[in-house]
Amino acid sequence: MTGERLFLGRDIRRAVEEETERAFHGDCLDPGYPEICRRVAARHGLELTLGQGEELWEAWNLGGAFLGRTLFPDALDTLRWLKGRGYRLGAVTNRGYCGPRFLQEMEDLGLAELFEVVAISCQIGYMKPHPRIFAYALDRMGTGPGEAVMVGDSLRADVHGAKALGMTAVWRRPPAGEPVEETEDKPELEESIVPDYTIDTLSQLKSLPIFADSAPSR
Numbered sequence: 001m002t003g004e005r006l007f008l009g010r011d012i013r014r015a016v017e018e019e020t021e022r023a024f025h026g027d028c029l030d031p032g033y034p035e036i037c038r039r040v041a042a043r044h045g046l047e048l049t050l051g052q053g054e055e056l057w058e059a060w061n062l063g064g065a066f067l068g069r070t071l072f073p074d075a076l077d078t079l080r081w082l083k084g085r086g087y088r089l090g091a092v093t094n095r096g097y098c099g100p101r102f103l104q105e106m107e108d109l110g111l112a113e114l115f116e117v118v119a120i121s122c123q124i125g126y127m128k129p130h131p132r133i134f135a136y137a138l139d140r141m142g143t144g145p146g147e148a149v150m151v152g153d154s155l156r157a158d159v160h161g162a163k164a165l166g167m168t169a170v171w172r173r174p175p176a177g178e179p180v181e182e183t184e185d186k187p188e189l190e191e192s193i194v195p196d197y198t199i200d201t202l203s204q205l206k207s208l209p210i211f212a213d214s215a216p217s218r
Contacts, residue, residue, distance in 0.1 A: 011040050012060050016096070028130035030121050033057050033096045061097055071109055074203040079114045081206060090117035090137045092150070094157060098123040117141050128154070129161025149210060151202070155193040168210065171195035172202060
């Protein structure tokens with residue numbers, strides 16, 4: 001690889017960051033990352049097919065396993081506790097990739113057997129906080145928003161998105177020093193989003209009245 005093509009990876013990263021930011025703070029439509037790769041490649045003189053765009057995205061986006069992504073230490077224990085009490089679990093996540101590799105990552109982390117439904121933004125076509133991605137998971141589970149609880153660490157994506165549909169929202173507050181996604185939200189916008197409950201660790205879900213005082217009918 002010579003000349004400007006040496007900067008193909010850099011330019012993909014910049015385009016992905018720009019388009020993700022635009023979508024997250026705009027229409028919340030999934031940016032279509034393989035297509036972004038094709039557009040960037042075209043600027044470098046490479047005309048890729050749809051399949052080649054997907055292959056380039058897969059090669060560029062190495063994913064959580066490569067980057068050392070791990071679960072919170074109390075995640076599996078808490079999820080198993082909830083499932084053991086009869087709660088049905090679904091995941092709603094913003095991800096730039098899905099398919100076999102994502103499902104394998106869930107399997108490797110011990111999550112696959114716990115979740116009944118997994119709604120992934122790149123598969124659904126909408127990112128949190130768009131209501132469509134939440135509605136997809138609820139529809140697949142055959143339940144209404146008033147019967148569901150969303151737990152997440154983003155005030156805008158998780159709390160605001162869930163409450164807009166009438167779901168109970170629990171905010172897992174990121175501890176000091178924990179890396180969080182950058183945001184251009186103004187502080188007053190974040191402050192106006194009020195979760196129903198706030199926790200600092202996932203295991204604290206066990207002590208919330210919505211879970212500790214009752215269990216769903218099986």
